[in-house]
Amino acid sequence: MRGEGLGIEKLSVRFGGLLAVDEVTLSAPGGAITGLIGPNGAGKTTTFNACTGTVPVTSGSVSLFEHDLSHHGPASRAQSGLGRTFQRMELFDSMTVAENVALGPEAALAGRHLWSHLISPPRQRRDIAQRADDALAGCGLSHLGQHRVRDLSTGQRRLVELARALASGFRFLLLDEPSSGLDKIETERFAEIISGAVASGLGILLVEHDMALVRSVCEYVYVLDFGQLIFEGSMAEAQNSEVVRAAYLGSEAA
Amino acid sequence: MNAFIVAVILGLATGSIYALAAMGLVLTYKTSGIFNFAQGAVAAAAAYLFYTLRQSDGIPWPIAALISVALIGVVGGLLLERMGYALREAPVASKVVATVGLLVGIPALLAAWYGSSSRPFDHFLPSHPVHLFVNVGTDQIIIFLLASASAVGLSLFFRRARLGIGMQAVVDDPDLLSLQARNPIVVRRWAWTIGTSFAAVSGILIAPTIGLDAPILTLLVVQAFGAAAIGSFTSIPRTYVGGLIVGVTTALSQLYLASHSGFQGVPPSMPFIILFVVLLVTPKRLLLEKGTRLARRLDFAPALNKRISVPTTLVGLGLLIALPQFVGFRLPLYMTGLLFVILFASLGLLVRTSGQVSLCHLAFAAVGASSFAHFESFGIPWPLAVLLAGLVTVPIGAILAIPAIRLPGIYLAIATFGFGILMQRFVFTNRVMFGSTDSLTAPRPHLGSFHLGTDTGYYYVILGITVACCVVVVLVQRSRLGRLLRALGDSPVALDAHGTNTNFVRLLVFAISAGLAGIAGALSGPVTGFTDGLTFDYSISLLLLAVLALSGRRALASAFIAGGLLQVVPGYITNATVSAYVPAFFGVAAVAVAVVPGIGFAKRFLVARRVRERRGASPVAERRALVRPEVVVAGAPLSGTGRAGGRNGDNRVAERVEMARLGAHQ
Incomplete structure (x- = not known):
C-alpha cells in the first residue's frame, strides 16, 4: 500500500455476461498524480464510474482517505471529496464559463443540507465567486468568463471542466482522458495546471491515452487490460514491461 | 365461462388494434427519436376521412380505406418525417411540444369541421358469426389476423431486410449510416410512412365500435402507449403482445369490475394503469432514450436590462390594477x-x-x-x-x-x-x-x-x-x-x-x-x-x-x-x-x-443579433473537416435531397467521431 488517498479494493463490475472490471485493487495517494492506463475497452472509465457510484458495483469496495464510500450515492461521494471529470464532457451548456465554474462549489455547498438547496448566504456567495475566479485564473480562462461554453473549442471546454472540478474543493479528482481533443501546447499547459494543483495536497487519478502526458506528470501507473490489473509501477518500468507492450501491441506505448 | 371467452375474444380484437397503433408508434420512435403523442390524432383523422369518403361520398369501403391510408398514412407520414427531421437536435421538451401540438390541434380541427357531436360509424368488415367454442365475428378474426401478420412482417423486416437494419442505426448515427451507402432520409421516410399508416389503419378499424368522435378516437389509440411501454418502446414483438395484454385485461376488467361500485373507473382506465405501472417497474436500463445524442438545450433568454424590465413590470402592474375600470362584464x-x-x-x-x-x-x-x-x-x-x-x-x-x-x-x-x-x-x-x-x-x-x-x-x-x-x-x-x-x-x-x-x-x-x-x-x-x-x-x-x-x-x-x-x-x-x-x-x-x-x-x-451571428460563425465546420474529412464529404452526395448536405453535419460531429476513435462506450 502506498499511503492514503483513493483506495480501491477488489473491485468488480459486471455488465450482464461481461466482466468489465475484474477484482481490481489499487491505491492512489493524495498530493500526487497516479496514472491509470490501458488499451481501449480495458475498463478504465468503468472503474471511474464505479468509484463515483454511477454504475452498480458487483463486489469490492471504494474508500477515500480511509473513509468507506461503497454504500454512498454519487452526490454523497462528491460531498466526501471525490470529484471527477468526464470522458464525454458534461458541462452546463446553456451557461457561461464563469457560471459553469461557479456551479461546482455551489453544488457542493447546496448538497449539504436540506435548506441549503434553496438559500445561499452572502458569505457563501462571496466564497463561491472567489473560488471560481481563482480556478478560472489558474486555468487561464479568465478572459473567457462571459462566453457560453457551447461556443468554445474542445480544448477550452476541457479546461472549463477541470476548472469547475478544481473550484469545488475536492480532495481527490478522477480525470477521464482530459487531454483528448487538446493540441500539444494545450496539453502542456494542462500538465502544468494539474501538477500545480497536486502541490497543494490534491490527489489525482488520471486516465489518459497521451503517453507523453502520463510520463511527464505521473510517478506511478496502473495498467488495466480486459478489466484486470496487469501491471503497476513507475512509468519507465511500464514502458519496459513485456506484459504492457503485449497489451498495447506496441502501438501506443512505443 | 362463456362470458369469459367472449371477453377474451373481444379483448384480442381490440387489443390487436392497439397493437397496430403501438407498433407504428414504436417503429417511428425507434427510427427518429420522436415519440409521436399524436398517433391517436392521426388515427382519428384517418377515421374521419374514411367516414367522409364512404358514408357521405358513397365510395366502396375498400377503396375508401385505401385512399384514407394513403393520404393520412403516407402523406401524413412524410410530413411527420420532415417534422421529425427538423426536430432531431431539439431538446426533449420541443419534441414533446411538437407532437402534443398535433395531438391538440388535429382533433380540434376535426371537431371544428365536423361538429363536436359524435356520429354513428357503420361497420364495414363482414361480421358473420363463426363458431369457434363460442360465436366469433369474422371481423374480429380479420382484425386479429391483420395485426398478427403485421407484427410478424415487421419483426422479420427488422431482422432480415437491409432497410430494417438500417432503421435501427438511423436514429443515433445518421452520418455513420450514410457512410454505409444507405440514405438515412429514405430509411426515415419508410419508417414514418409505415408507422403512420399503422395508426391510420387502427383508427379506421376501431371507429365502428365507438362511433365518430375525435377526442374519444384519439384517446382510444393513446391506449396504445400502454402496449408500447410493455415493449419498452423498442421491441416490436413485445409491443404486439403488449397490445393484446392491454386489450384482454381491459375487456376482462369490464366483465368483472364494472358492476362493482368504486371500481367503475377501472375498465376504461386499464391501459393507463398499465402504462403508468409498467413505466414505474421497468428496469431503468431498458428505457434508454432514443435520439438524445444529438439533442441540444434550448437557449435561455438573456437577462433583460433593468432599464427595460423595471418600467415594463411597473406599467404592466399598473394596467392590471386599472383593468376593472375598463373591461366591464x-x-x-x-x-x-x-x-x-x-x-x-x-x-x-x-x-x-x-x-x-x-x-x-x-x-x-x-x-x-x-x-x-x-x-x-x-x-x-x-x-x-x-x-x-x-x-x-x-x-x-x-x-x-x-x-x-x-x-x-x-x-x-x-x-x-x-x-x-x-x-x-x-x-x-x-x-x-x-x-x-x-x-x-x-x-x-x-x-x-x-x-x-x-x-x-x-x-x-x-x-x-x-x-x-x-x-x-x-x-x-x-x-x-x-x-x-x-x-x-x-x-x-x-x-x-x-x-x-x-x-x-x-x-x-x-x-x-x-x-x-x-x-x-x-x-x-x-x-x-x-x-x-x-x-x-x-x-x-x-x-x-x-x-x-x-x-x-x-x-x-x-x-x-x-x-x-x-x-x-x-x-x-x-x-x-x-x-x-x-x-x-x-x-x-x-x-x-x-x-x-x-x-x-x-x-x-x-x-441580440450579435449573438446569432457569433453562433453562425463558430469554428465547428473547420474542426469537423480536420478531424474526419470524409464525414463532411460523405454527408452531402449520399443524402439525396440535398437538404441534409448542408445541415446534416451537426456541431457535435467532431466530438462524436473523436469518441468513436477513442473507443467510447456508454
Missing part, C-alpha cells in the same frame, strides 16, 4: 387569465428551467380546487383554506417526482400523461376530491367592510396572490435553486458529480410547481362559485404545454402572454366558427414554434 375572463398566469409560471419552472416535461399540470390544480372547497366547507378561514390547498398539492407533486427520478426525459412526459388521465378517471370522482356529483361550492372571501365578494374585489384578491406567486417564481429562478435547476436541465450527471443530489432537486421543483398550481386551482372555484372535475380535463394540460411553448422563453413574460392567449383572447371572440378553431390554432402554432425555433415571440425580438 368581461372581468371574470381576466380573473381566470391571471390564474392561468400562475399555472404557466409554475409549469415553466418545470419545463423551461429544469427541462422536465409534465403533461398533468391541471391535475395539481384540480387537487387544489377540490381541497379548497372541502377546507372551506369545514369552516376554515378563507386565506388559510387557499394556503392549505396549496400545501395539500405539494405531496402530490412529490409523488410525481418518483417517475421523474426514475425516467429520463421523454418517458417522464409519457408517465405524466398517463398520471393525469388516471387522476381524472379515478381520483377526481372520489369523495376526497369532487365526488360523484362532480361539483363543489367554492365561495369568495368575506373580510369586514371590504367588498371582496364582488367581481372587482375578488379580482384584486386574485391579482395580489398572482403577484405573490410570480415573486416566488422569480425568487426561485434567481436563487441557488434556480441555478441548480438550470444545471439539472443541462447535465444531471455533472450536478450529481459535484455533490448535489439531483433526485432531491427534482423533488423540490415538482413540489414547488405543484403547490403553486394547487393555489391557482383553489382560487379558480370562487370565480364562478363552484368547481368541478371537468374544468380540469387532462386535455387542458396538453393545451397548457402547447401555449406555453408559443409564448416565448421568458419566465414571467411568457406566463402572462400565455395566460392572455389561452384565456382572455378567446373570450373576446364572439364568432362561433372562429372560436371553434382556436384550440386548433394553438396546436398548430405550437408545432410551428417547436419545429422552427425562433418564431416564438421573445426570440425574434429580444435576442
Whole structure:
C-alpha cells in the first residue's frame, strides 16, 4: 500500500455476461498524480464510474482517505471529496464559463443540507465567486468568463471542466482522458495546471491515452487490460514491461 | 365461462388494434427519436376521412380505406418525417411540444369541421358469426389476423431486410449510416410512412365500435402507449403482445369490475394503469432514450436590462390594477387569465428551467380546487383554506417526482400523461376530491367592510396572490435553486458529480410547481362559485404545454402572454366558427414554434443579433473537416435531397467521431 488517498479494493463490475472490471485493487495517494492506463475497452472509465457510484458495483469496495464510500450515492461521494471529470464532457451548456465554474462549489455547498438547496448566504456567495475566479485564473480562462461554453473549442471546454472540478474543493479528482481533443501546447499547459494543483495536497487519478502526458506528470501507473490489473509501477518500468507492450501491441506505448 | 371467452375474444380484437397503433408508434420512435403523442390524432383523422369518403361520398369501403391510408398514412407520414427531421437536435421538451401540438390541434380541427357531436360509424368488415367454442365475428378474426401478420412482417423486416437494419442505426448515427451507402432520409421516410399508416389503419378499424368522435378516437389509440411501454418502446414483438395484454385485461376488467361500485373507473382506465405501472417497474436500463445524442438545450433568454424590465413590470402592474375600470362584464375572463398566469409560471419552472416535461399540470390544480372547497366547507378561514390547498398539492407533486427520478426525459412526459388521465378517471370522482356529483361550492372571501365578494374585489384578491406567486417564481429562478435547476436541465450527471443530489432537486421543483398550481386551482372555484372535475380535463394540460411553448422563453413574460392567449383572447371572440378553431390554432402554432425555433415571440425580438451571428460563425465546420474529412464529404452526395448536405453535419460531429476513435462506450 502506498499511503492514503483513493483506495480501491477488489473491485468488480459486471455488465450482464461481461466482466468489465475484474477484482481490481489499487491505491492512489493524495498530493500526487497516479496514472491509470490501458488499451481501449480495458475498463478504465468503468472503474471511474464505479468509484463515483454511477454504475452498480458487483463486489469490492471504494474508500477515500480511509473513509468507506461503497454504500454512498454519487452526490454523497462528491460531498466526501471525490470529484471527477468526464470522458464525454458534461458541462452546463446553456451557461457561461464563469457560471459553469461557479456551479461546482455551489453544488457542493447546496448538497449539504436540506435548506441549503434553496438559500445561499452572502458569505457563501462571496466564497463561491472567489473560488471560481481563482480556478478560472489558474486555468487561464479568465478572459473567457462571459462566453457560453457551447461556443468554445474542445480544448477550452476541457479546461472549463477541470476548472469547475478544481473550484469545488475536492480532495481527490478522477480525470477521464482530459487531454483528448487538446493540441500539444494545450496539453502542456494542462500538465502544468494539474501538477500545480497536486502541490497543494490534491490527489489525482488520471486516465489518459497521451503517453507523453502520463510520463511527464505521473510517478506511478496502473495498467488495466480486459478489466484486470496487469501491471503497476513507475512509468519507465511500464514502458519496459513485456506484459504492457503485449497489451498495447506496441502501438501506443512505443 | 362463456362470458369469459367472449371477453377474451373481444379483448384480442381490440387489443390487436392497439397493437397496430403501438407498433407504428414504436417503429417511428425507434427510427427518429420522436415519440409521436399524436398517433391517436392521426388515427382519428384517418377515421374521419374514411367516414367522409364512404358514408357521405358513397365510395366502396375498400377503396375508401385505401385512399384514407394513403393520404393520412403516407402523406401524413412524410410530413411527420420532415417534422421529425427538423426536430432531431431539439431538446426533449420541443419534441414533446411538437407532437402534443398535433395531438391538440388535429382533433380540434376535426371537431371544428365536423361538429363536436359524435356520429354513428357503420361497420364495414363482414361480421358473420363463426363458431369457434363460442360465436366469433369474422371481423374480429380479420382484425386479429391483420395485426398478427403485421407484427410478424415487421419483426422479420427488422431482422432480415437491409432497410430494417438500417432503421435501427438511423436514429443515433445518421452520418455513420450514410457512410454505409444507405440514405438515412429514405430509411426515415419508410419508417414514418409505415408507422403512420399503422395508426391510420387502427383508427379506421376501431371507429365502428365507438362511433365518430375525435377526442374519444384519439384517446382510444393513446391506449396504445400502454402496449408500447410493455415493449419498452423498442421491441416490436413485445409491443404486439403488449397490445393484446392491454386489450384482454381491459375487456376482462369490464366483465368483472364494472358492476362493482368504486371500481367503475377501472375498465376504461386499464391501459393507463398499465402504462403508468409498467413505466414505474421497468428496469431503468431498458428505457434508454432514443435520439438524445444529438439533442441540444434550448437557449435561455438573456437577462433583460433593468432599464427595460423595471418600467415594463411597473406599467404592466399598473394596467392590471386599472383593468376593472375598463373591461366591464368581461372581468371574470381576466380573473381566470391571471390564474392561468400562475399555472404557466409554475409549469415553466418545470419545463423551461429544469427541462422536465409534465403533461398533468391541471391535475395539481384540480387537487387544489377540490381541497379548497372541502377546507372551506369545514369552516376554515378563507386565506388559510387557499394556503392549505396549496400545501395539500405539494405531496402530490412529490409523488410525481418518483417517475421523474426514475425516467429520463421523454418517458417522464409519457408517465405524466398517463398520471393525469388516471387522476381524472379515478381520483377526481372520489369523495376526497369532487365526488360523484362532480361539483363543489367554492365561495369568495368575506373580510369586514371590504367588498371582496364582488367581481372587482375578488379580482384584486386574485391579482395580489398572482403577484405573490410570480415573486416566488422569480425568487426561485434567481436563487441557488434556480441555478441548480438550470444545471439539472443541462447535465444531471455533472450536478450529481459535484455533490448535489439531483433526485432531491427534482423533488423540490415538482413540489414547488405543484403547490403553486394547487393555489391557482383553489382560487379558480370562487370565480364562478363552484368547481368541478371537468374544468380540469387532462386535455387542458396538453393545451397548457402547447401555449406555453408559443409564448416565448421568458419566465414571467411568457406566463402572462400565455395566460392572455389561452384565456382572455378567446373570450373576446364572439364568432362561433372562429372560436371553434382556436384550440386548433394553438396546436398548430405550437408545432410551428417547436419545429422552427425562433418564431416564438421573445426570440425574434429580444435576442441580440450579435449573438446569432457569433453562433453562425463558430469554428465547428473547420474542426469537423480536420478531424474526419470524409464525414463532411460523405454527408452531402449520399443524402439525396440535398437538404441534409448542408445541415446534416451537426456541431457535435467532431466530438462524436473523436469518441468513436477513442473507443467510447456508454
